[in-house]
Every structure is written in C-alpha cells, then in structure tokens.
Amino acid sequence: xxxxxxxxSPHVKSGATVTGIMLDVIIALLPALIAAVRYFGPRALLxxxxxIGTCVLSEYVAEKIxxxxxxxxxxxxxxxxxxxxxxxxxxxxxxxxxxxxAAAIIIVKQMFGGLGQNFVNPAITGRIILxxxxxxxxxxxxxPLDWTADAVTTATPLAxxxxxxxxxxxxxxxxxxxxxxxxxxxxxxxxxxxxEVCAAALLIGGVYLIARKxxxxxxxxxxxxxxxxxxxxxxxxxxxxxxxxxLGGGLLLGAIFMATDYVTSPVSRTxxxxxxxxxxxxxTVIRLFSNLPEGVSYSIMxxxxxxxxxxxxxxxxxxxxxxxxxxxxxxxxx
Amino acid sequence: MAAEKxxxxxxxxxxxxxxxxxxxxxxxTCATLAVTTSLVNGFGMGIxxxxxxxxxxxxxxxxxxxxxNKIRIPAYIVVIASFVTLVQMVVKAYVPALDKSLGIxxxxxxxxxxxxxxAEAFAGKNGVLVSALDGLGMGIGFTAACxxxxxxxxxxxxxxxxxxxxxxxxxxxxGVLGGxxxxxxxxxxxxxxxxxxQPMTIMLLPSGGFFTFGVLMAVTNRxxxxxxxxxAELNGCGSxxxxxxxxxxxxxxxxxxxxxAPAEKKEAAAE
Numbered sequence: 001x002x003x004x005x006x007x008x009s010p011h012v013k014s015g016a017t018v019t020g021i022m023l024d025v026i027i028a029l030l031p032a033l034i035a036a037v038r039y040f041g042p043r044a045l046l047x048x049x050x051x052i053g054t055c056v057l058s059e060y061v062a063e064k065i066x067x068x069x070x071x072x073x074x075x076x077x078x079x080x081x082x083x084x085x086x087x088x089x090x091x092x093x094x095x096x097x098x099x100x101x102a103a104a105i106i107i108v109k110q111m112f113g114g115l116g117q118n119f120v121n122p123a124i125t126g127r128i129i130l131x132x133x134x135x136x137x138x139x140x141x142x143x144p145l146d147w148t149a150d151a152v153t154t155a156t157p158l159a160x161x162x163x164x165x166x167x168x169x170x171x172x173x174x175x176x177x178x179x180x181x182x183x184x185x186x187x188x189x190x191x192x193x194x195x196e197v198c199a200a201a202l203l204i205g206g207v208y209l210i211a212r213k214x215x216x217x218x219x220x221x222x223x224x225x226x227x228x229x230x231x232x233x234x235x236x237x238x239x240x241x242x243x244x245x246x247l248g249g250g251l252l253l254g255a256i257f258m259a260t261d262y263v264t265s266p267v268s269r270t271x272x273x274x275x276x277x278x279x280x281x282x283x284t285v286i287r288l289f290s291n292l293p294e295g296v297s298y299s300i301m302x303x304x305x306x307x308x309x310x311x312x313x314x315x316x317x318x319x320x321x322x323x324x325x326x327x328x329x330x331x332x333x334x
Numbered sequence: 335m336a337a338e339k340x341x342x343x344x345x346x347x348x349x350x351x352x353x354x355x356x357x358x359x360x361x362x363t364c365a366t367l368a369v370t371t372s373l374v375n376g377f378g379m380g381i382x383x384x385x386x387x388x389x390x391x392x393x394x395x396x397x398x399x400x401x402x403n404k405i406r407i408p409a410y411i412v413v414i415a416s417f418v419t420l421v422q423m424v425v426k427a428y429v430p431a432l433d434k435s436l437g438i439x440x441x442x443x444x445x446x447x448x449x450x451x452x453a454e455a456f457a458g459k460n461g462v463l464v465s466a467l468d469g470l471g472m473g474i475g476f477t478a479a480c481x482x483x484x485x486x487x488x489x490x491x492x493x494x495x496x497x498x499x500x501x502x503x504x505x506x507x508x509g510v511l512g513g514x515x516x517x518x519x520x521x522x523x524x525x526x527x528x529x530x531x532q533p534m535t536i537m538l539l540p541s542g543g544f545f546t547f548g549v550l551m552a553v554t555n556r557x558x559x560x561x562x563x564x565x566a567e568l569n570g571c572g573s574x575x576x577x578x579x580x581x582x583x584x585x586x587x588x589x590x591x592x593x594x595a596p597a598e599k600k601e602a603a604a605e
Contacts, residue, residue, distance in 0.1 A: 093530045107545060111552075132541070133534035 018115070021262075022075035024214045028205035029082050029257065035188050035198030039144035040090035044194050048085040050094045054101035055081030062110035076115045080104055083123035086195020086253055087297070088130070089141050096137060100130040120304040121261050124254075124297045131297070141191035154191040157248040158293040161241075166288075170238045182240070185247040196250040206256035215260040218272040219279075223255040226280025234288055251283065254296035264304040271307075271314040278303045345464050349471035356479035357554035361447040365439045366480055367543040371491065374498040374516075376484030377477065378432040382425065382440060384473025386417045387449050391457040391469035393417075398458050410453040411444065418444045431501030448476060479550070486546050491537030493519045493526075 036044040059077040063070045081101055088097055104126030109118045131138045143154045160178050164170065180190050188198025196202075209215045228246050235241030245251075259265060259279055266275050279299045286295025355361045362383070370376040393413050394401075401409045422440050426433045433440060443449065452472055457465040488494055497516035520526050536542045 095529075095531065099534070107548075111548065129534075129536055129541075132539065133536040134532060135535070137532075 018074040018076065021214055022079050024209060024212050025079050025257070026075065026082065028208045028214075029079075029086070029195070031201035031204045032086060032195045032198055032253070033082070035201040036086070036090070036194045039188055039197060040142075040194060044085075044090050047088060047090060047092070047094065047097055047194060048082055050097050051085035051088075051101045052078050052081035054098040055084070055105050058102045058105040059110065062106050063114070066110065068114065071115060074115060077105060080109070080122045080126075083195075083257060084126045086257075087123065087127040087193050087250065089138060089192075090194045091140060091142050092130075092134075092137050096130060096134050099133075100126040103129045116263055118263055119307075120301050121258050121264050124258050124300050124304070127297050128301060141193075143191060144189050144197065156192045156293065157185060157190055157244060158287070161244055161248060162287065162293045164241075166234065166236075170235055170241050174238070174240050174244070179244060182243060182247070185244065190248070192248075193250060193253075196253040199247045199252050202252040202256055206252070209256070209260075215256075216269075216272065218269060219260050219265060219276045220255040222273055222276035223259055223279045223283075224251060226277050227251060227283055230280065230284040234284070245287065249287075249294045250296040254283075254300055255279075258297075259300050259303075264307060266307055266310045266314065268311070268314045268316060271310045274310050274314065275303050275307065278306065342464060342467055346467040346471040349468065349473075349475040350478065351475070351554060352558050353472075354475040354479060354554055354558075355448040355451070355472050356476055357551050358558060359448075359451070360551075361451055362476065363547070365442060365446055366476075366483065367540060367547060369436055369439050370480050370483035370487055370543065370546075371538050372488040372494075372498060373481055373484035373496050374502050375432070375435050376480035378425075378429070378502060379436060379439065380473070380477025380480040382421050382436075383443055383446060383448065383476050384470065385421055386414065386443055387452060387469040387473045387476075388466055389417045390414045390449055391452055391465040392462055394453045394457040395460060395462045395465035401458075406458060407450075407454070410450060410458070414449050414453070415444045428505040429502060431498065431504070435498070448472060479554075482550055483543070483546050486550075487537045487542060489519075490534050491542060493533040495519070 033044070033048060036048075055077040056072060060070060060072055084101055084104055085097065088100070104122040107129075108120060108122040108125045109115065112118045140153055141156050143152050146152060157179055163178075164173050184190055186199050188201065190197050206215075206220060210217050224246060228242050231242040231245040232239070235245075255276075259276065266272050279296075282299035282302055283295045286292055286298060292298075349355060351358075353359060356363065356366050365379060365383075369379045390410070390413050394410055397409070397413070418441060421443070422433070425436075425440060452469055456468045460468070485495070488497070495517040496514075497518070499511075500515040503511065534542070537546070
C-alpha cells in the first residue's frame with residue numbers, strides 16, 4: 001500500500017538552485033576574465049586560480065574543522081574567489097591574494113555560519129582587509145598590455161580624477177592628456193584592478209545576469225544612476241567628467257556583481273532602492289571628499305551592515321493589515 | 335579542611351580559563367582591544383590590572399561589613415581609584431615608556447569592568463584570603479588573554495616578538511637579559527623580504543584586534559568546555575557567570591531558557 005506523503009509548503013518549486021545561480025554568476029564573470037588576460041597577461045589567470053583555489057580550500061578546511069556539511073558543490077566559494085581576484089591589482093604578490101581569500105572565507109563567511117549567514121560580502125571584505133593591510137601593494141597598478149615582470153606603474157584614471165581641480169575649468173583639465181580616452185576606459189585599456197578595467201565585459205555580464213533573472217536590475221541601475229547624477233552635479237554639469245567617474249574604478253564591478261549579492265542586499269524593491277542610493281551616495285562622497293581615490297568597496301560594506309535595518313523599515317505589510325494608529329483614529333471618527 | 339583548601343584553589347584557578355574575565359565574561363574588552371598591539375604592552379596592562387585587582391579586592395573585602403549597601407558602588411570606586419592612582423604614579427616613575435604606550439588606558443583601569451565586577455560579585459561578599467586569590471586568578475587570566483592577543487597581533491601586524499622589552503625592564507638597569515630587546519623576524523630571516531612577505535597592518539588596527547579577540551574567544555570556549563565546563567549558550571541564569579551581578583530581570587532570562595529548550599519540555603510533559 002502506498003503511503004500518503006504529507007509535506008509542508010512550498011508545493012510549487014522553481015528549478016533555481018544555489019549551484020545554478022552561482023554557475024550563472026561565474027559565466028557572467030567570464031568576459032571580464034578574458035579581458036583581464038588580454039590586458040594583464042597570463043598572470044591574471046594565475047591570480048584568479050590562486051584566489052579560487054584558496055577560497056575552496058579554506059571553505060573545505062573550515063567546514064571540516066567545524067564539523068559542518070561540506071558545501072563546496074554550491075560553487076559560492078568559487079564565486080567569492082573569482083570576485084576577490086577581480087578586485088586585486090594584477091601585480092599583487094600571490095601570497096597576499098591567498099591571505100585575502102582565506103580571510104574572506106574563514107573570517108567573513110564560515111565564522112558567521114556559512115553561505116546565507118554572512119552579514120557582509122566576503123569578497124568585498126577580503127579586499128578591504130588586504131587594502132588596509134598591504135596598502136602599497138594594493139594601490140600599485142601597472143600599465144595594461146605590458147605583461148613583463150617590471151612593467152611601468154601607472155596612475156588609475158580615478159587617481160588622476162581625484163587630483164583634478166574641481167574649482168577650475170574641468171573640461172580643459174580632462175582633455176590635457178592626463179586621462180586615457182573614453183574609448184580606452186570603456187574597453188579596459190587602463191590601469192586598475194584586474195577585473196574592473198573592462199567596462200564592456202562587465203556590462204555584458206550584467207546584461208546576461210539580468211536576462212537570466214539572476215539579479216534584478218534595480219540595484220545596479222540605481223547605484224550607477226545615483227553616482228552619475230551626483231557626479232554630474234559635482235562636475236558642474238560636465239558630462240565627460242561623469243562618464244569618467246562611472247567607467248573608472250570598481251563601480252561597474254561593484255554595482256553589478258557585489259552589491260547584488262543575495263545574502264547581503266535587501267529583499268524588497270523599496271529596500272533595494274534605499275540600499276543602492278546609499279551605496280551611490282557613500283561612493284561619491286568618498287571619491288570626492290576623502291583622500292582615497294576609490295570608495296566602492298567601503299560603500300557596499302557599509303550598506304551591507306545597514307541591510308537588516310533597511311529590511312526592518314521596508315517590511316511589506318500582510319494583506320488586510322491595518323496600522324494601530326489608524327484604527328484608533330477611525331474609532332475616534334466613528 | 336580539605337574541602338576548604340580545594341575551594342580556595344578553585345577560586346584561584348577559575349579566572350584563568352573557566353571564567354576568564356576577557357574571553358568568557360567579556361569584561362574589560364575596551365582596554366584589551368586598545369593596548370594589545372604588542373606583547374609588552376599587553377603584559378604591562380595585565381600586570382597593572384592584576385595589582386589593582388588584588389589590592390582592591392583585599393581592601394573591599396576587609397571593608398565589606400563597614401560599607402553601607404546603598405552606597406557600595408561609589409565606595410568601591412574610591413578604593414579602586416586610589417590603587418589605580420598609585421599604580422599610575424609607579425609606572426610613570428619607573429617605566430615611562432610603558433606609560434607612554436598605554437596612555438589614557440592606564441588611568442582608565444578605574445572603570446575597567448573586571449575590577450568593579452570582582453568587587454561587586456566577589457570581594458563584597460567573601461573573606462580576605464579568598465578575595466585576594468580570586469583577584470589574583472582573575473588578574474592572571476586577564477594578563478594571559480592580553481599576552482595571547484599581544485603575541486598574535488604583534489607577530490602578524492609587525493613581524494616582531496617582544497619588542498620594547500628593554501623599556502619595560504629599564505627599571506632594573508640597562509642591558510638586563512643581555513640587552514635582549516625582542517626579535518624582528520624580518521631581520522633574523524632576511525629571505526622573508528625577498529619573498530616579498532610583509533606584516534599585515536590591519537592586525538595592529540582595532541579591526542585586527544576584533545579578529546584576534548573572536549578567534550581566541552572561540553578557542554577559550556572550546557578549552558573551557560573540554561575541561562567539563564558548561565557550554566557558553568543560553569541556559570538561564572544557572573550557567574551564567576554574571577548571574578550574581580546581573581541587573582536584568584531574572585524571570586525574563588529563565589523564560590528565554592525555557593524557550594530555547596521547548597522540545598525537551600514537551601517530551602517530558604508527554605511522558
């Protein structure tokens with residue numbers, strides 16, 4: 001006799017799995033990896049391999065020590081490793097990359113309970129730990145297309161931008177040769193972190209993720225839009241200045257791949273908008289008014305920490321829910 | 335007699351791991367995180383706190399019947415503040431380098447929760463000898479925690495071990511211990527620099543302090559549990575080392591305990 005199986009809801013399930021989503025993210029990240037190898041040579045590939053390898057190994061070891069089920073199959077450690085590699089300058093010593101990867105997985109992710117429990121994005125935090133620890137190695141960028149070991153170092157477009165005199169004639173300063181052309185900015189022929197330089201590749205990945213419905217377009221669009229709008233104001237309406245700010249640095253990488261992390265971004269639509277605007281405002285403020293040229297990672301981490309509060313104020317009300325105050329007022333009216 | 339001896343020993347050793355003031359009771363963390371950037375600093379802080387702790391425990395225990403209950407906290411603070419002032423003067427006079435590196439955290443021992451906590455929870459209720467032993471044990475526990483954090487943070491953040499030792503020993507004259515002033519691993523092993531290894535600055539910053547603190551806390555919890563101690567979890571006031579000085583509503587705590595283990599209760603009720 002067949003037994004009747006009784007299960008609790010949900011009874012209708014979508015085919016989406018963690019592994020599937022992570023695989024989509026990896027696919028979306030591949031164009032940027034190709035661009036990184038094009039501009040920085042095979043070392044970019046090696047760096048990505050070291051980061052991914054260390055992340056996977058740390059996850060395995062941490063879960064074994066804490067006697068938890070090993071969750072390497074969900075590929076989330078691979079995504080963290082790849083994202084962290086994209087956030088590093090291609091010339092960084094490999095052991096530093098390994099330290100950052102281990103910190104990202106062990107301290108940020110596993111110590112808080114593994115995937116879904118981390119309150120900040122592991123890759124972003126790994127980058128910040130490295131940036132604070134090894135600031136020189138983390139801010140030395142080489143010229144693209146120069147694969148040699150002693151490649152010439154170069155300033156990133158953002159460093160050049162933050163040296164601009166915003167009180168003076170911005171248009172003249174932008175065209176005096178201290179910045180690469182806008183087309184180079186778009187294609188990635190600039191100095192910078194390994195995966196952030198090629199805006200075109202990141203946009204392809206972003207479109208793929210949105211088309212596959214892995215991420216909602218709200219966070220990237222609002223985040224980039226906020227930065228663009230504020231930069232337009234800061235640049236006295238200079239459109240070129242705004243484009244440089246949007247294409248330069250880790251804004252696209254952060255907005256498309258890091259700020260949209262399911263674990264550390266709000267669930268509701270309003271929450272996502274608040275989160276993204278916050279990221280945009282903090283990024284702009286850091287870029288314009290601090291002595292750091294770049295603020296994407298700090299802004300995303302700060303907003304990650306605020307996510308529980310954002311969720312609290314944007315909690316959707318159940319159908320038929322009446323606020324207590326309104327009820328009282330109605331009673332008084334009656 | 336034997337039982338009393340055993341309990342004396344217990345009062346002394348409980349502060350070292352089982353009720354380690356920093357790692358298990360999470361008291362005095364501000365000073366711990368702030369000064370443990372090197373082993374010497376951590377050790378200096380630990381010793382200063384231990385001296386204050388033992389002395390104030392003894393005096394408060396002696397005065398416990400003379401101090402009116404209602405004004406006991408101000409009375410304790412006066413006693414503690416006098417000893418902190420003494421210690422600060424001695425450190426300033428004999429180990430000025432330590433005074434410089436501990437800075438404001440030396441006078442701030444007055445408000446260190448460990449000392450007021452022991453006064454309130456122990457010295458105010460127990461005899462002189464036991465209180466002194468309790469203070470000594472807690473002080474050793476605090477010193478051990480500070481030293482452990484100092485060693486880890488100094489090694490990872492600066493690549494050194496026991497730097498500044500001579501400034502601490504300068505009270506005994508120059509060149510004590512053969513002038514040993516700590517090890518700089520980058521000088522001892524020059525190949526480290528060739529490997530482009532460098533210390534992690536973050537370990538000297540507050541965030542590195544928190545990382546170290548968290549990891550050490552996990553290790554201490556593990557040690558305490560292995561020694562047959564109770565697990566550090568929500569288990570009502572019975573297992574809480576802070577129960578004696580806890581200001582929270584006891585009934586509320588107990589209800590949390592019941593909520594934490596509803597399944598067991600239901601099973602028991604069913605039987």
